[in-house]
Amino acid sequence: MSTSIGLFRKELAGLRPYIPGKPIEEVQKEYGISEVIKLASNENQLGPSPKAVEAIRRELENINIYPDPGCMELRNKLAEKHGLEMENIVVGNGGEQLLQIIAQTFINAGDEVITSDTTFTILGIWVEYLGGKNVTVPLNGYKQDFKGYIENINENTKLIYVCNPNNPLGNIMTKDEVNYLVENVPDNVVLIFDEAYYDFARVNPEYPETIDILKRRPNTIILRTFSKIAGIAGLRIGYALTSKDIAIEMSKVKGTFNVNRLAQAAALGALEDEEHISKTVELNYRSLLIMEKSFDELGLEYVKSNSNFIFVNIRKDSESVSKELLKRGIVVKTGTIWGWNSWLRVSTGTVEQTEKFISALKEVLKQ
Ligand SMILES: *Cc1c(COP(=O)(O)O)cnc(C)c1O
Numbered sequence: 001m002s003t004s005i006g007l008f009r010k011e012l013a014g015l016r017p018y019i020p021g022k023p024i025e026e027v028q029k030e031y032g033i034s035e036v037i038k039l040a041s042n043e044n045q046l047g048p049s050p051k052a053v054e055a056i057r058r059e060l061e062n063i064n065i066y067p068d069p070g071c072m073e074l075r076n077k078l079a080e081k082h083g084l085e086m087e088n089i090v091v092g093n094g095g096e097q098l099l100q101i102i103a104q105t106f107i108n109a110g111d112e113v114i115t116s117d118t119t120f121t122i123l124g125i126w127v128e129y130l131g132g133k134n135v136t137v138p139l140n141g142y143k144q145d146f147k148g149y150i151e152n153i154n155e156n157t158k159l160i161y162v163c164n165p166n167n168p169l170g171n172i173m174t175k176d177e178v179n180y181l182v183e184n185v186p187d188n189v190v191l192i193f194d195e196a197y198y199d200f201a202r203v204n205p206e207y208p209e210t211i212d213i214l215k216r217r218p219n220t221i222i223l224r225t226f227s228k229i230a231g232i233a234g235l236r237i238g239y240a241l242t243s244k245d246i247a248i249e250m251s252k253v254k255g256t257f258n259v260n261r262l263a264q265a266a267a268l269g270a271l272e273d274e275e276h277i278s279k280t281v282e283l284n285y286r287s288l289l290i291m292e293k294s295f296d297e298l299g300l301e302y303v304k305s306n307s308n309f310i311f312v313n314i315r316k317d318s319e320s321v322s323k324e325l326l327k328r329g330i331v332v333k334t335g336t337i338w339g340w341n342s343w344l345r346v347s348t349g350t351v352e353q354t355e356k357f358i359s360a361l362k363e364v365l366k367q
Contacts (some may be wrong), residue, residue, distance in 0.1 A: 044231030
């Protein structure tokens, strides 16, 4: 049966299906290896926050009851933590869902979103789906080109998406750079700061505190997630900090029970788990240091990271290098999807995992 023209929403023709990375179990079967190290999705290699796990255990008894659609307890705690009110907060089924909600909240056909040609693509997919236009500005020296963003603003510009730190590069935009952007963007353009790696980045004194920007500039949205730092990517929960007006509009399209009970409980547990957060951040920078040192020794160029991954130029076809790594039980992400064909994005791991990756990489590059 051929697909009849006009059956599907027309914007879908321009979108490509998501190609998922191989799950660990698949790699084990295909290559006949027992130990697989997955450094492809920026997951927390220490595991989930123990306090989150404890909270889930307690909550298990209650899963016959629908979750709180308003995520009241969590929003109260988050408001307290961030010096905001709960009306400033929207909780989503992961940061990904919040990016979808943002597109649904603002984009009419023909509206434009300014972002970089190398960044996290989820918002862009929803913008395209809704008939909006992604204006992608080339990077300038591996950084998001804020001057270029400002030059591209016109009467159709609704949103500017800043991924800070940027995925897949891992580097941050500094306070000064972000201030320059804020000062030069008209008030009616919504600035989005995707801070999925906030807790890793904030150790850099140059990293901006965007909540201060939100407090004086209502058309601002800050995204955070529990997936990376709290190690609960499998549960799906993240949140947006924004003005009360934007939060009300976003809540209209979030879906009633968008965040499940276990995720809400886990997030509350994770918020209390200072120890897990600091251990995670500490291990992250140990792992980054091992990789940076080894890349220096190998003469490989990399981007200075304040995230839980690093972007490195291995100067060979990254698809074939990643296949060779896969045979050795190591899963990484290639830069190919962003057009960076000799680059790899490698998540940080435990010291042992990081060292295994480095020795496998050395072996593969020697071939
Ligand atoms: C991981 C990530 C997210 C959101 O992740 P969720 O698991 O959906 O919360 C958002 N933005 C960036 C840049 C990310 O890397």
